[in-house]
Amino acid sequence: MSFTIAIDGPAASGKGTIARAIARRFGFHHLDTGLLYRAVGARGGDPVAAARALTGADLTRDDLRSNEAGQAASRVAAIPEVRDALTDFQRRFAAQEPGAVLDGRDIGTVICPDADLKLYVIASDEVRAQRRAAEIGADPAATLAALRERDARDSARSAAPLRPAADAVILDTTEMSVTDAVTRAIAEVRARLRAPATRR
Numbered sequence: 001m002s003f004t005i006a007i008d009g010p011a012a013s014g015k016g017t018i019a020r021a022i023a024r025r026f027g028f029h030h031l032d033t034g035l036l037y038r039a040v041g042a043r044g045g046d047p048v049a050a051a052r053a054l055t056g057a058d059l060t061r062d063d064l065r066s067n068e069a070g071q072a073a074s075r076v077a078a079i080p081e082v083r084d085a086l087t088d089f090q091r092r093f094a095a096q097e098p099g100a101v102l103d104g105r106d107i108g109t110v111i112c113p114d115a116d117l118k119l120y121v122i123a124s125d126e127v128r129a130q131r132r133a134a135e136i137g138a139d140p141a142a143t144l145a146a147l148r149e150r151d152a153r154d155s156a157r158s159a160a161p162l163r164p165a166a167d168a169v170i171l172d173t174t175e176m177s178v179t180d181a182v183t184r185a186i187a188e189v190r191a192r193l194r195a196p197a198t199r200r
């Protein structure tokens with residue numbers, strides 16, 4: 001039976017960094033689900049048709065990491081039919097052996113409500129903006145405004161809003177190095193692997 005890890009949280013909180021490290025350590029598959037929405041936004045045209053027609057090639061575009069691509073993603077992500085079009089693919093990905101780590105906004109609440117481990121990663125707005133601005137070479141103040149706008153839209157939408165699952169472990173990385181954050185997350189995985197949930 002496969003082991004599923006859901007990692008959610010606001011923009012640039014460190015979800016992907018932790019997800020990739022866990023996947024590497026345990027030999028699990030990893031899906032950055034934000035890329036799906038970024039690719040839909042970047043395709044332009046009718047977002048529902050774009051979501052239904054998405055291919056692997058769309059996910060390798062080199063213009064998906066910008067603040068603009070993030071804003072476009074957040075706008076199309078509020079459309080329920082776009083989310084519906086991407087749900088089956090994410091659930092099939094999550095069921096792969098020996099395990100899968102998915103990071104996004106609704107993994108623990110909607111896509112994988114029975115995940116073996118749910119992490120909700122947060123950090124202060126200012127720290128997230130500094131990290132993201134340094135990563136993409138953007139202005140920190142503009143990045144802070146963009147992150148806040150995106151988080152507000154993601155939290156306020158009615159379809160799969162950004163929020164922690166009731167059984168998520170909250171991980172605040174504001175004052176943690178990457179190594180500290182990954183070490184904490186890996187400890188949570190090890191604890192679940194040692195004492196699997198009764199439903200597994």
Ligand SMILES: Nc1ncnc2c1ncn2[C@@H]1O[C@H](COP(=O)(O)OP(=O)(O)OP(=O)(O)O)[C@@H](O)[C@H]1O
Nearest residue numbers: 011012013014015016017131135173176177178181
């Ligand atoms: N604990 C940390 N300390 C310092 N930098 C970090 C930490 N965690 C992540 N970062 C850096 O912050 C940036 C954002 O991290 P990451 O891409 O993992 O966030 P994310 O939550 O997956 O973002 P997104 O919402 O865009 O998917 C990256 O440049 C990453 O290297």
Ligand SMILES: Nc1ccn([C@@H]2O[C@H](COP(=O)(O)O)[C@@H](O)[C@H]2O)c(=O)n1
Nearest residue numbers: 033034035037073074077104105106154
């Ligand atoms: N499960 C998800 C993942 C992402 N989104 C939306 O996509 C935007 C971009 O995501 P990043 O993780 O790459 O920052 C994000 O702001 C959300 O609007 C989502 O709705 N659900």
